[in-house]
Amino acid sequence: LSINQLEEARRALDAPLFADLAGDAQVSFEFFPPKTEKMEETLWSAVQTLEPLAPRFVSVTYGAGGSTRERTHATVARIQRETAIPAAAHLTCVEASRNEIREVAESYWVAGVRHIVALRGDPPVAGARFAPHPEGYASAAELVAGLKEIAPFEISVAAYPETHPEAANAQADLDNLKRKLDAGANRAITQFFFSPDAFFRFRDQAAAASIDAEIVPGILPVSNVAQTRKFAAMCGAAIPPWMDRLFEGLDDHPAARQLVAATISAELCRRLYAGGVRHFHFYTLNRAELSYAICHLLGLRPDANARVEAA
Numbered sequence: 502l503s504i505n506q507l508e509e510a511r512r513a514l515d516a517p518l519f520a521d522l523a524g525d526a527q528v529s530f531e532f533f534p535p536k537t538e539k540m541e542e543t544l545w546s547a548v549q550t551l552e553p554l555a556p557r558f559v560s561v562t563y564g565a566g567g568s569t570r571e572r573t574h575a576t577v578a579r580i581q582r583e584t585a586i587p588a589a590a591h592l593t594c595v596e597a598s599r600n601e602i603r604e605v606a607e608s609y610w611v612a613g614v615r616h617i618v619a620l621r622g623d624p625p626v627a628g629a630r631f632a633p634h635p636e637g638y639a640s641a642a643e644l645v646a647g648l649k650e651i652a653p654f655e656i657s658v659a660a661y662p663e664t665h666p667e668a669a670n671a672q673a674d675l676d677n678l679k680r681k682l683d684a685g686a687n688r689a690i691t692q693f694f695f696s697p698d699a700f701f702r703f704r705d706q707a708a709a710a711s712i713d714a715e716i717v718p719g720i721l722p723v724s725n726v727a728q729t730r731k732f733a734a735m736c737g738a739a740i741p742p743w744m745d746r747l748f749e750g751l752d753d754h755p756a757a758r759q760l761v762a763a764t765i766s767a768e769l770c771r772r773l774y775a776g777g778v779r780h781f782h783f784y785t786l787n788r789a790e791l792s793y794a795i796c797h798l799l800g801l802r803p804d805a806n807a808r809v810e811a812a
């Protein structure tokens with residue numbers, strides 16, 4: 502056993518039972534902009550279900566190559582207007598000039614949006630190599646610096662516990678994260694992962710690289726392994742063999758799949774909590790129930806004020 506494995510085993514033994522969690526965790530939720538009216542209803546019902554948990558913020562993704570520019574804006578602006586949750590807009594610099602980015606960022610500022618999740622993004626054609634727009638930003642670090650010149654946004658950036666697929670190596674990827682934070686980002690949100698040890702190792706390496714900003718784990722509650730495998734292949738996340746074993750034979754049992762999915766993510770969160778994590782970012786895929794169940798197990802309960810307002 503390596504030191505890391507021993508450390509991980511110790512943390513697992515030390516992990517408090519769900520019943521003993523103090524309820525002091527904070528959460529944020531990520532959504533994608535809906536394409537149809539039906540999807541809009543689903544998203545909105547998810548937002549309303551999760552709002553009473555008083556998330557620190559909710560964020561809305563930006564489609565590849567800026568393809569959802571208007572829809573992302575409309576969704577973020579609606580959340581900002583109609584709920585008490587601070588809304589964060591994802592923004593990428595793929596296929597956009599600096600002027601276009603300025604326009605988008607200024608329209609967010611005018612709409613009262615103060616938080617941007619700043620990303621380089623991926624080319625719209627899957628598998629293509631990123632090439633910066635001739636008048637654009639070449640990386641997320643440059644985008645962060647550009648946004649800071651436009652307005653004093655709060656900025657989150659991406660981090661990769663299992664290393665971004667284009668990075669020369671893990672250290673180069675950490676150096677890049679440090680550049681983004683030094684350029685003015687406030688926190689990092691990680692790509693999804695399934696091994697708590699991968700997160701802890703990354704957090705230790707970040708600390709050794711003098712990164713002291715908050716690193717928030719991105720939690721993907723998985724109920725569809727095939728779909729997750731596709732995402733994982735694109736972003737360099739590992740799907741552990743036990744994941745397949747746990748979902749084996751459940752194709753015709755959707756309810757059991759949901760229970761298994763909640764158990765896996767809740768267990769991951771419990772271990773992370775034991776390792777000191779107090780902010781969890783959920784990739785909700787616009788569905789509330791799994792994330793809600795995991796938050797409940799983490800000890801979160803609807804905020805009394807939010808309940809009164811809803812009534």
Ligand code: FAD
Nearest residue numbers: 562563591620621622640641659665667668674677690692
């Ligand atoms: P960067 O930080 O610029 O890094 C990209 C790669 O280039 C890395 O390998 C990095 O190590 C390397 N690199 C950068 N600068 C240098 C340099 N100077 N020298 C050497 N190497 C360098 N995508 C979307 O399209 N829309 C979204 O809404 C979206 N939301 C996301 C949210 C989160 C929390 C995460 C984790 C990812 C999200 N993504 C999204 C995916 C993201 O756009 C891709 O992972 C993309 O490939 C990299 O974006 P980045 O911001 O990490 O890029």
